[in-house]
Amino acid sequence: MGFSRRLVAVASGLLHNAAAARPASQQMYACSRLGSSAALRQLNEKNDKKSLVIFDKDGTLICFHSMWVPWTLETAKRIEEHSSLAISDKIFKLLGFCPHQQKVRPGLLAEGTMAQIRQSIVELLTDHGVEVINAHKIVSDAVLECKTHSKHTLKEIHDLQKLFGDLKRHGVKIAICTADSRIGTMGMLESLGLNTMVDRVVCGDDEGAMPKPHPRNALAICADLGISPEQTLMVGDTVADLGMARSANLGGSVAVLSGVGEHHDLHHLADHMVDHVGDLMPIVLGAAKIGSSSAPLNL
Incomplete structure (x- = not known):
């Protein structure tokens, strides 16, 4: 069974178990277009300001395609050179x-960890007659870490200094939960001058971390920062991101259309849907109703 199929099975089980615990209002997924000004006018009857926002990284804070498309092309080329197989x-x-x-779609690269990617390529090679030991060596030599903090590939989706500054001024804590490596993630934060503004970072290669949509990472972030899951908002661009919010019973989820997931992929799992993180503040401050959304953003 391929990784994507296993991921769907795990996500389905976790989401089914979590759905019953969600308030009915959290299960509304209307997708009518609401501009930020309209959302601000339609204040909730009670203040639903969140105390913590957990962000996915690639596709949510920075452009996924500008970073991972070159990596994918280079990786396929190197695998072919090292294996002498035409399997790009x-x-x-x-x-x-x-x-x-020249785009990445929902699947292994968008939702898996680097360890899962390497293991899946090993299995692909063995399926084509390569011995297991040799397949592991080929992958070790050919599948390199993505240079996620390179100036040539690092592209902010929104002014993150401003966004994070606004969150801080409102007393909201910031966390990042990503499938990417710690080296790449911290390099990105350093390059963008965001490292001092983030309260907690969980990466795919951290000891004890579990791939999304497993709830462990989100619940660990909440516990470490002393904030209840109900006061926490998850922001991401994939089914795995939103599935983690559900499985952890977080207070809400926001789907951004700036990454690999499209409207039809995400709308049934998201409490809110926006173009990009620049539209996030009204939701964090409780000024946008469940189901608020906007049209897709073309990057």
Whole structure:
């Protein structure tokens, strides 16, 4: 069974168990367009300001495609060179990359950890007759870490200094939960001058971390920062991000359309849907109703 199929099975089980515990109001997923000014006018009857926002990284804070498309092309090329197999197309399919559109779609690359990606490529190689020991060596030599803090690939989706500053001024804590490596994640934060503004970071290669949509990472962040899950908002661009919010019974989830997930992929799991994180503040401050959304953003 492929990784994507296993992920869907895990997500489905976790989401089913968590759904019953959600308030009925949290299960409304209307997708009518609401501009930020309209959302501000339609204040909730009670203040639902959140105390913590957990952000996914790639596709949510920084552009996924500018970073991972070059990595995918280079990785496929290196695998072919090291294995002498013409399997680029199969690698693209495995990772969820469309070579014609030069975009990453929901799948292994967008939702898995680097360890899961490497293991899946090992299995692909063994399926093509490569011995297991040799397959591991090929992957070790060919599948390199993505340079996620390179100035050539690092592209902010929104002014993150301003966004994080606004959150801090309102007393909201900030966390990042990503499948990417700690080296790459901390390098990104350092490059953008955000490292001192983030209260907690959980990465895919941290000891004890579990891949999304497992709730462990989100619940650990809440516990470490002393904030209840009900006062926490999850922001992400994939089913795995939103699934983690559900499985951890967080106070809400926001789907951003700036990454790999599209409206039809995410709307049934999200409490809110926005173009990008620049539209987030009214939701954090409790000034946007459940189901508020906006049209897709084309990057």
